[in-house]
Amino acid sequence: MKPRGDGAMGRWGDGATRKKGHSSLLTPRSSMIYLLLLTGSVSMLLPFLWMVSTALKQADKVMAFPPQWIPSPVVWRNFIEGWGTLPFNLYLKNTCIITGTVILGVLLTSSLAGYSFSRLRWKGRDVLFIITLATMMLPAQVTMIPVYLMFRNLGWLNTFKPLTIGAWLGGGAFNIFLMRQFMLTIPLELEDAARIDGCTSFGIYRRVMLPLVKPCLAVIAIFTFIGTWNDFMGPLIYLTTPDKLTLALGLQFFQGHYGVTLHYLMAVSLIVMAPCLILFFLAQKYFISGIALTGIKG
Amino acid sequence: MSKLRKRETIEGWAFIAPLLVGLVFFTAGPVLASLVISFCKYDIFSAPRFVGGRNYAELMTDPLFWQSLKVTAIYSFVSVPMGLGLGLAVAILMNQKVRGIAAFRTIYYLPAVVSGVAVALLWMWIFDPSYGLGNVVLRSLHLPGSQWLTSPKTSLLSLILMSFWGIGGGMVIYLAGLQSVPQHLYEAADLDGAGVLQKFRHVTIPMLTPVIFYNLIMGIIGSFQVFTQAFVMTNGGPVNSTLFYVLYLFRQAFNYYHMGYASAMAWVLFAIILGLTLVVFKSSAFWVYYEGERR
Numbered sequence: 001m002k003p004r005g006d007g008a009m010g011r012w013g014d015g016a017t018r019k020k021g022h023s024s025l026l027t028p029r030s031s032m033i034y035l036l037l038l039t040g041s042v043s044m045l046l047p048f049l050w051m052v053s054t055a056l057k058q059a060d061k062v063m064a065f066p067p068q069w070i071p072s073p074v075v076w077r078n079f080i081e082g083w084g085t086l087p088f089n090l091y092l093k094n095t096c097i098i099t100g101t102v103i104l105g106v107l108l109t110s111s112l113a114g115y116s117f118s119r120l121r122w123k124g125r126d127v128l129f130i131i132t133l134a135t136m137m138l139p140a141q142v143t144m145i146p147v148y149l150m151f152r153n154l155g156w157l158n159t160f161k162p163l164t165i166g167a168w169l170g171g172g173a174f175n176i177f178l179m180r181q182f183m184l185t186i187p188l189e190l191e192d193a194a195r196i197d198g199c200t201s202f203g204i205y206r207r208v209m210l211p212l213v214k215p216c217l218a219v220i221a222i223f224t225f226i227g228t229w230n231d232f233m234g235p236l237i238y239l240t241t242p243d244k245l246t247l248a249l250g251l252q253f254f255q256g257h258y259g260v261t262l263h264y265l266m267a268v269s270l271i272v273m274a275p276c277l278i279l280f281f282l283a284q285k286y287f288i289s290g291i292a293l294t295g296i297k298g
Numbered sequence: 299m300s301k302l303r304k305r306e307t308i309e310g311w312a313f314i315a316p317l318l319v320g321l322v323f324f325t326a327g328p329v330l331a332s333l334v335i336s337f338c339k340y341d342i343f344s345a346p347r348f349v350g351g352r353n354y355a356e357l358m359t360d361p362l363f364w365q366s367l368k369v370t371a372i373y374s375f376v377s378v379p380m381g382l383g384l385g386l387a388v389a390i391l392m393n394q395k396v397r398g399i400a401a402f403r404t405i406y407y408l409p410a411v412v413s414g415v416a417v418a419l420l421w422m423w424i425f426d427p428s429y430g431l432g433n434v435v436l437r438s439l440h441l442p443g444s445q446w447l448t449s450p451k452t453s454l455l456s457l458i459l460m461s462f463w464g465i466g467g468g469m470v471i472y473l474a475g476l477q478s479v480p481q482h483l484y485e486a487a488d489l490d491g492a493g494v495l496q497k498f499r500h501v502t503i504p505m506l507t508p509v510i511f512y513n514l515i516m517g518i519i520g521s522f523q524v525f526t527q528a529f530v531m532t533n534g535g536p537v538n539s540t541l542f543y544v545l546y547l548f549r550q551a552f553n554y555y556h557m558g559y560a561s562a563m564a565w566v567l568f569a570i571i572l573g574l575t576l577v578v579f580k581s582s583a584f585w586v587y588y589e590g591e592r593r
Binding site for chain 2: 030115141149236273280
């Protein structure tokens with residue numbers, strides 16, 4: 001497999017369309033395309049609109065039929081009141097601590113491993129790399145139970161450690177793979193110059209490599225953020241007392257909470273989704289290059 | 299070994315030291331332990347007791363095991379191929395040269411960046427039989443409403459439908475593939491007088507097969523590990539119609555503390571995923587085309 005670096009980065013935009021220029025808006029063919037595009041867009045956006053609409057409704061308007069798409073009155077208070085029903089600020093704090101710790105660990109250890117696999121020459125390197133890749137085939141359920149028992153014996157249940165330590169021990173085979181592929185695209189000459197100047201491998205990693213692989217670090221950070229922020233099964237297994245809940249667990253708890261109505265539920269769900277959506281809008285090019293980076297073709 | 303070479307070896311191992319610890323304590327060790335536990339009865343409160351292959355034998359006669367396998371298989375065999383087809387169709391649409399296409403790409407990808415409990419709660423509300431969006435849409439098209447998650451006939455289908463909301467994830471991978479098909483292949487086909495459909499059939503599809511292959515493998519693996527939706531939205535019901543495999547495994551492990559039984563289930567799951575992946579890999583020789591590969 002060969003990496004496809006940033007060649008694909010600009011493709012999100014109209015890159016492909018620039019060559020031949022835009023076709024007119026009015027041909028039968030393009031009208032057909034627009035019709036399909038709009039139909040699809042409606043089905044993609046409707047659930048979001050439904051959610052926003054419900055979140056802004058007055059309690060007695062939620063179940064109106066036919067539904068009121070534009071709420072009247074618009075109740076912005078729902079966000080504050082829904083958020084205040086349970087200690088969501090605490091859940092937010094817990095989620096931020098876990099997500100932050102995981103991202104740091106993943107970035108550090110996956111780039112260290114990626115550097116070693118792509119640049120340093122040592123016996124057993126390629127075998128270990130293959131083994132690392134092979135672990136991707138292993139469903140998490142196989143190791144879940146012994147790992148749980150291990151944390152139980154260590155007395156780590158109901159702490160954040162079981163949810164974060166894995167990130168500091170390699171950061172996941174897929175991320176290591178991405179790091180290695182990306183580092184392989186960086187010219188050797190840059191390193192040789194530093195080595196001649198007497199730089200150690202760690203110095204090269206820190207001063208030469210890390211600044212050059214920033215796009216790859218960004219991609220990994222983004223996908224790790226989304227995965228950890230939304231993780232449900234891990235916290236469900238390991239966190240048990242109300243003061244340790246994450247947003248995902250809190251939401252699930254909120255759903256069964258006495259007297260919680262849909263407009264609150266949608267308002268809080270929307271707040272929980274918001275960071276992922278905002279991140280997507282801010283970092284669209286990294287999302288796309290991340291997908292191209294996987295180098296799935298060839 | 300030269301001094302430099304020796305230093306590089308030491309450095310090489312030092313850099314992967316965290317990974318090595320992880321591989322030993324979070325993969326290799328637990329894999330072995332899991333295999334051993336799967337041959338034991340173990341409720342975590344008393345010492346494990348070796349029972350040979352009894353957990354596996356019990357699985358074979360456990361109707362809920364078969365039910366969970368059936369539910370998961372149906373979900374996988376319906377949602378994965380349909381998701382692949384839809385994703386490809388949308389990607390082709392996204393590859394059209396029309397104004398404003400970038401905005402459309404953003405819209406189609408948007409649902410793929412959200413996941414987890416919040417999405418599950420949103421879809422529970424959409425699937426509400428009385429006031430949900432699903433029936434609002436059906437009624438506005440003058441179609442009869444559905445019971446969605448509340449009927450065993452439609453619950454699994456509803457979850458499959460919900461999975462299509464996230465096809466944007468597969469779509470962008472196809473799109474990257476479509477855009478890397480060399481233009482000269484289409485030009486050559488034009489010279490040979492190929493029509494739109496022929497070009498699609500004989501240029502686009504063959505060039506996309508590696509991407510389809512990748513999406514297929516990832517889709518199969520993902521579909522066999524569905525958990526959050528089932529846990530949050532239906533908890534396996536009604537009448538076990540959405541009892542996904544991993545949900546049942548989770549119950550065995552963390553509700554009933556049948557650690558041995560759950561471990562056996564995990565190994566069966568591993569075997570199934572491995573088996574399906576191998577079949578797809580073997581078959582790939584017949585339908586996946588790699589550029590630059592010698593035959």
